[in-house]
Amino acid sequence: MDTLYAWFIYPFSFEFMQTALYAAVVIGVVCAILxxxxxxxxxxxxxxxxxxxxxxxxxxxEIIGFAHPIGAVISGFICAIATGFICENSRLKEDTVMGIVFSGMFAAGILMISQIQTDKHLMHIIKGNLLGISQTEFNQIVIISALVIIIMALKWKDFMLYCFDMAHARVVGLPVRGLHYALLTLLALTIVAAIQAVGVIMVVSLLVAPGITAFVLTKSFSRMMMIAIAVSVTASVSGTLISFHLDASPAASIVLVQSFIFTLVLMLRNIARTIISNSKPAE
Structure with missing residues (x-):
């Protein structure tokens, strides 16, 4: 009993751990949905x-005194538009263009941040600072995440059809271009909310691992979303606890737990398939 208390209850007697847990769960839910x-x-x-x-x-x-989310969304749009323009006017494939564009913009961002004279720890944007989130940053995470979730809930059928079959979405009269940029905007907003906690580098895993894990387990989109949320929240809580006890990076801990869950699910699924295949009578 004392061991359980020390592992699961005691860490959250600290206020900074409570804030970190709430932030991790909120970010985990919105990232899983997206x-x-x-x-x-x-x-x-x-x-x-x-x-x-x-x-x-x-x-x-930061330089001109605007809110970070505004700059991030505009920057994300520039990346997407630049990628589309280069793809349409060259023989290069999209993944190649993305590699050039985002690495160039990332390098430009690091260079600018290193030159900014400010009392803010902007390098936390790269590595994350889940255990040091302020109340203002937490409120921003909650507001942005709530906005993204509400929009996704209101238009989830349109987004699902657009993502599943863009040609069919166009035939039934959905504004495909509008949905494209709306999804990009939601992606940029989600990233802005998440990077304050887990950083630019680790946020990619939060946006991919839950969906992939759920995709392996089910073909139903609604079940896929529920599984993704469960996986993401489990990883967020477990990773935050592990980081406390090991005095390690919470972002890295969360991502490692997600990777472990995905690997375990993939292995168990393959084992189950093998057992089912071997149990079938030979014709």
């Missing part, structure tokens, strides 16, 4: 690109 759409659309690399591309936008917003 993850399902990104996996369905095949936008895993797009999430990586936008996550890196928001950095110069945040740096510019």
């Amino acid at each position: 993850s399902c759409f990104l996996v369905l659309k095949g936008w895993s690399l797009m999430g990586d690109a936008v996550a890196h591309a928001v950095l110069p936008g945040i740096a510019v917003a």
